[in-house]
Amino acid sequence: MAKRAQKAGKRATAPKRAGPVREPKSGKSKPERPKSEIRAARVRQTASAGIPRTAGPQKIIEELQRRLDESSRQQTATADVLKVISRSAFDLQTVLETLVKSAMALCDAHTGAIFQKRGDLYHMTAGQGYSPEMLTYAHDHPLTPGMGSNVGRVALTGKVVQIGDVEADPDYQAFGYQRVGHYRAMLGVPIMRDGKVDGVFSLARPEPGPFTERQVELVQTFADQAMIAIENTRLFNETREALEHQTATSEVLQVISSSMADAQPVFERILDCTERLFDVRTAAVFLAPGDGLLHLAARRGIGVASLDAVYPMPMEQTAGYHVIRERRQMYFPDVINGENVPFSLRRAGHAMGNFSNVITPMFWQAQGVGTISVTREPNVAFSDKELRLLQTFADQAVIAIENARLFNEVQTRTRELSQSLDDLRTAQDRLVQTEKLASLGQLTAGIAHEIKNPLNFVNNFSALSAELTDELNDVLKPAALDDRIREEVDGLTLMLKDNLKKVVQHGKRADSIVKNMLLHSREGSGEQRPTDINTLLDESLNLAYHGARAEKPGFNITLQRDFAAGLGAIEAFPQEITRAFLNLISNGFYAATRRKTENGGSDFEPVLSAATKNLGDRVEVRIRDNGTGISAEVKDKMFNPFFTTKPAGEGTGLGLSMSHDIIVKQHGGTIEVETEQGQFTEFRIILPRKGPG
Numbered sequence: 001m002a003k004r005a006q007k008a009g010k011r012a013t014a015p016k017r018a019g020p021v022r023e024p025k026s027g028k029s030k031p032e033r034p035k036s037e038i039r040a041a042r043v044r045q046t047a048s049a050g051i052p053r054t055a056g057p058q059k060i061i062e063e064l065q066r067r068l069d070e071s072s073r074q075q076t077a078t079a080d081v082l083k084v085i086s087r088s089a090f091d092l093q094t095v096l097e098t099l100v101k102s103a104m105a106l107c108d109a110h111t112g113a114i115f116q117k118r119g120d121l122y123h124m125t126a127g128q129g130y131s132p133e134m135l136t137y138a139h140d141h142p143l144t145p146g147m148g149s150n151v152g153r154v155a156l157t158g159k160v161v162q163i164g165d166v167e168a169d170p171d172y173q174a175f176g177y178q179r180v181g182h183y184r185a186m187l188g189v190p191i192m193r194d195g196k197v198d199g200v201f202s203l204a205r206p207e208p209g210p211f212t213e214r215q216v217e218l219v220q221t222f223a224d225q226a227m228i229a230i231e232n233t234r235l236f237n238e239t240r241e242a243l244e245h246q247t248a249t250s251e252v253l254q255v256i257s258s259s260m261a262d263a264q265p266v267f268e269r270i271l272d273c274t275e276r277l278f279d280v281r282t283a284a285v286f287l288a289p290g291d292g293l294l295h296l297a298a299r300r301g302i303g304v305a306s307l308d309a310v311y312p313m314p315m316e317q318t319a320g321y322h323v324i325r326e327r328r329q330m331y332f333p334d335v336i337n338g339e340n341v342p343f344s345l346r347r348a349g350h351a352m353g354n355f356s357n358v359i360t361p362m363f364w365q366a367q368g369v370g371t372i373s374v375t376r377e378p379n380v381a382f383s384d385k386e387l388r389l390l391q392t393f394a395d396q397a398v399i400a401i402e403n404a405r406l407f408n409e410v411q412t413r414t415r416e417l418s419q420s421l422d423d424l425r426t427a428q429d430r431l432v433q434t435e436k437l438a439s440l441g442q443l444t445a446g447i448a449h450e451i452k453n454p455l456n457f458v459n460n461f462s463a464l465s466a467e468l469t470d471e472l473n474d475v476l477k478p479a480a481l482d483d484r485i486r487e488e489v490d491g492l493t494l495m496l497k498d499n500l501k502k503v504v505q506h507g508k509r510a511d512s513i514v515k516n517m518l519l520h521s522r523e524g525s526g527e528q529r530p531t532d533i534n535t536l537l538d539e540s541l542n543l544a545y546h547g548a549r550a551e552k553p554g555f556n557i558t559l560q561r562d563f564a565a566g567l568g569a570i571e572a573f574p575q576e577i578t579r580a581f582l583n584l585i586s587n588g589f590y591a592a593t594r595r596k597t598e599n600g601g602s603d604f605e606p607v608l609s610a611a612t613k614n615l616g617d618r619v620e621v622r623i624r625d626n627g628t629g630i631s632a633e634v635k636d637k638m639f640n641p642f643f644t645t646k647p648a649g650e651g652t653g654l655g656l657s658m659s660h661d662i663i664v665k666q667h668g669g670t671i672e673v674e675t676e677q678g679q680f681t682e683f684r685i686i687l688p689r690k691g692p693g
Contacts, residue, residue, distance in 0.1 A: 092233040096126035107215040109203035148173035154188035165208035248273035266400035267298035287370040324368035459507035466500040530569035540581035560609035580659035591627025621685040629677035
């Protein structure tokens, strides 16, 4: 290097030899500069570079070389910084530390740091050359604008500040920094943003003395680069934060759309997003359903067990009461030491440790329906964007609550309408069935009346004929008749009298049957009224038995009764229930008699049993016969209209179908069949105590 410099010096001091004069393009020759003018230009260049006129050529070359090297180092350092910025565009810490290292190296500084403004204080965010003790001290002692420190003076004035020797500066007071940092000289350059001091670039040396103008200019360049890096990172973070907030809002909306019937998943997702986006201590959703209490709907974070233990609690005893009453979001940065903090929050702060708290109300149509509460450490402030996002979450929670309420109301109303439709259809079926039964009752009554009139004539004239037979015998007594003829006359009159007595006897039985028919088909039979099932079942047994005996004189069956004592009455249509019982009993008589016939009149004894049982709000009736039983195929069809297994002329196939309609459709009961072919058949009827209305 020295040899190249010496050669350069010799070339610089050697006289130039005149060369051939080249013709310019214009064809005219360029006049040669005088040597005096050339020497004057060299003097001006040397003076502008700060080199004394008296300096020799070698001295000039060395100074220029030094400055060239310095410029090269500065350019290299600047290039390195730019590379770091380009590679770590959003890693602000790396960029700031690289700037500090480069500035220290180029300015011969012992330590360096960048302080950034947070609130009213300036905190060290990047430091190089400091001991761990110094870093800890700086973390615990942020600086304020003022004359007491180099950083404070820069923050106060917004200008470059140098302190040649802090120990000789009468206004310097930050000796705590100086004690652990071991410096004497300091340089502070403002990092400006929108005309305000956003930070301070600080360098320090252990030796007293000022920094050069060139070094100051260099640090100012680094300060500008620091500001660019800070601003880029800020913009990136704001963009990322906005994207995260939009993503969180979108996630909550997706849950709202997929959970219309239940707001709970929406509450859970809101708290998930809050935990992910905020540095929270606890987060909770509270609901005020209008019962005077505040209920805990969802919670996250530290100490949630204590929330579970105290909620629900009266509204007036909660901080949420004040928020809903004031109708605004409330932020309490310090619940223990802050002003206007609700008593419940201050008490919680003393019990659980100090914290900051944001409570956001939820309103629907001017009615407070709940709150969202988020807490964090007291030294971590909530930003305006975070507060706005919490308000957005509260609005979304209200939408979810209202959607769930409306959905459930619609579902409930739909179920009610469906039930009403079913009830109307049932009532319609019952009305139709009642009309059918009423028509049948009227028909039965008409037939019974028509039968009763000739039956009365038969009964009356039979009794009268028996009396006339006695009179005929009295008239024939005085007559002179042959003994054989009188004996024949007496035998015939006696036989006639016996026959008339039998006619009268069976006429009275038929009259009893007709009276029962009229009794159960009289006007008003369609009315629903309290009915004693035991009595009704007993009458049905007697009526069916006498009817079967009247139809077939040789009919006989053993009737067994097992009625529950104190069964009480039920709301029913007694005439219709009687018809159902009569149909079931008659079918039992038929099955038992048929089995006896199939057995050839052996020792088989037909039996039909009827039993009742109290089931509380229902009653049970069992009618069982020991007849032929029912096959599975027949069992599936036995309640179908016009289905019958009886021979032609012995059944219409309407009895069991009508009984099913009376019990199920008209009275809202059930009828079940248990059977074993060749052994028995049992009908189990369940009737509600409260009538179908």
